[in-house]
Amino acid sequence: MTFSYEKVLIIGATSGIGKALATKLVQNGTKVIISGRRKENLETFIQDNGSDKVQAKPFDITQLDQINKFASDVIAENPDLDCIFVNAGIQRPFDFSKTDTVDLDILDQELVINYTAPVRIAKAFIPHLQRQEKQTALAFTTSQLAIIPMLRCPNYGASKAALHHFIITLRTQMQNGPGNVKVLEILPPAEFMDDAWAQINAGDEQIAVGSAKDIVDAVEPKRNELYQHMTQMLTGLIKQFLK
């Protein structure tokens, strides 16, 4: 199995994991649309990789009221877009034992970037993905800290845990169509690209790498089992009520 998508929008591609993924995709022959706030990084990436393979679409995802316009502009310019990768994220430390050090505006911004905006981006792009004749994908970067919290960044883990829960249900909601939208989740530690790429190409939907893999393997099979059981039970109950 090989990576089957033709054009990928990567939101959060100006550095780190998103930039590494964009590089990997271009090397694979996949067209990419790269996004993020730092225009100079987007432009450098195009210079290094060629404007025939890469487009840039600068955007700040905290501009929640502009997300629909961002999506409709990207879709109008790229009707062949078949994969959206929501990778943007920030991590900020907070110590609630010293409340005077806790800046709630920064906390709210972290929650918006890591959770609220990704959910709104999903809503904005799903209709386009559902309309495609072929398999499409909506992918998110969460973290092993979505499953096991880290002491210094309580809000980061909580925001990624929220996104992780959202992804689990979104995947189930997409299963029966319309369209054929795969929902992917990448849970990376820092050293991740080659292993993640192998798992993406193997068709995996929950892609955990390195130390994240041990954590996911320890917790997620049981969570998935309980989730499937509860979903079946509740679906049965709802059917009975609707009779």
Ligand SMILES: NC(=O)c1ccc[n+]([C@@H]2O[C@H](COP(=O)([O-])OP(=O)(O)OC[C@H]3O[C@@H](n4cnc5c(N)ncnc54)[C@H](OP(=O)(O)O)[C@@H]3O)[C@@H](O)[C@H]2O)c1
């Ligand atoms: N590195 C790790 O060890 C690790 C582990 C687990 C999970 N993660 C997750 O992996 C993802 C990428 O992280 P990274 O380590 O590669 O960090 P990074 O180099 O700081 O990349 C973060 C990306 O998010 C973008 N971003 C941040 N705020 C944004 C905003 N308001 N609007 C649009 N884009 C925004 C940044 O672009 P601009 O600054 O140009 O806007 C940048 O492209 C994040 O979701 C992170 O939580 C990372």
